[in-house]
Amino acid sequence: MKILAIETSCERGSIALLTDDTVLNKELVGQANHSNHLLPEIRALLAEAGTLVGELDAIAFGSGPGAFTGLRLACAAAQGLALGAGLGVVPICSLAALAMQGEGARVFVATDARMNELYYAAYERCPSGLRTYQAPRCAPPEAVSLPDGQWCALGSGFAAYPDLAERWPGRFFQVEPAVVPRAADVARLAVLELQRGAALAPELAAPLYIRDKVALTTAERLARGGRA
The missing domain is CATH 3.30.420.40 (ATPase, nucleotide binding domain)
Structure with a gap:
């Protein structure tokens, strides 16, 4: 089984390619740079493994909860790659x-x-x-x-x-306290989901937000002991 996994829910993101019992992975450092480097890094990872996107069984991504921008990026990348190759998508809870x-x-x-x-x-x-x-x-x-x-x-x-x-x-x-979610583990959990037949059509995949608000009002910040 071959699964490409993307995990960008926090500043230390990563991508991984699982092929049966072997995992090839690469760390992505710096949340602000994930959007600039994600697709080129994925292409480089697949090239290193000699694998084409169409040869994958599915694409998995860390669906969150986590940084909203990172979750949307991982979901969109997984959807775009899967749509182009006719693959299913497997969202995996980053926690x-x-x-x-x-x-x-x-x-x-x-x-x-x-x-x-x-x-x-x-x-x-x-x-x-x-x-x-x-x-x-x-x-x-x-x-x-x-x-x-x-x-x-x-x-x-x-x-x-x-x-x-x-x-x-x-x-x-x-x-x-220093441990962060890894794409390699997203891929391992995705194998179990695929065995249950849980892959989604790309257009149905979505991040797991848990919290819909991205910012507090001034009053809410003050109520929680923050600054205006």
């Missing part, structure tokens, strides 16, 4: 891709959503990959909830709000 890097049976992920909020979710490993234990949500740090049990914690949310891990003493056996 689930992030959780793939966790240790142990249960992984809690939290990423910085800006605007004094976090995106967060919880996952449990199962024979078919990951099971969603707590669906992705968006909330201020003080409103984040942690399911019962012991968890591996990942994501930029723990860097943006260091006291988050201290709210539940002894509940996290590992905290990794």
Whole structure:
């Protein structure tokens, strides 16, 4: 199986080409430059592997939640490439891709959503990959909830709000704040979705926003302790 994957939900984006058990990947640094370099980097990655877009089984992308511009870029690139080659598209939750890097049976992920909020979710490993234990949500740090049990914690949310891990003493056996979603894991999760027949027609693919607002009003910023 051959899958091209795109993950640009945060500043450290990446692309990957999964061919059976082999993954060829490339990191994309700098959110502002993703739009300038994404398609050329994809062409270079496919050329390095000696693969044409038409030889792929599907194109996957990290659907979010994350930076709105990055999500739209990944979705549009996946749609454009898939339409031209007659392929299906597989949207993969970026929080689930992030959780793939966790240790142990249960992984809690939290990423910085800006605007004094976090995106967060919880996952449990199962024979078919990951099971969603707590669906992705968006909330201020003080409103984040942690399911019962012991968890591996990942994501930029723990860097943006260091006291988050201290709210539940002894509940996290590992905290990794520098970890970001990777295209390679988007591709691995896409394999499972393809096996379930979950590929979409390109025009049906869409980002997973969770939060529709991209900015707060002055009053909302002040209410959350920010500046006018």
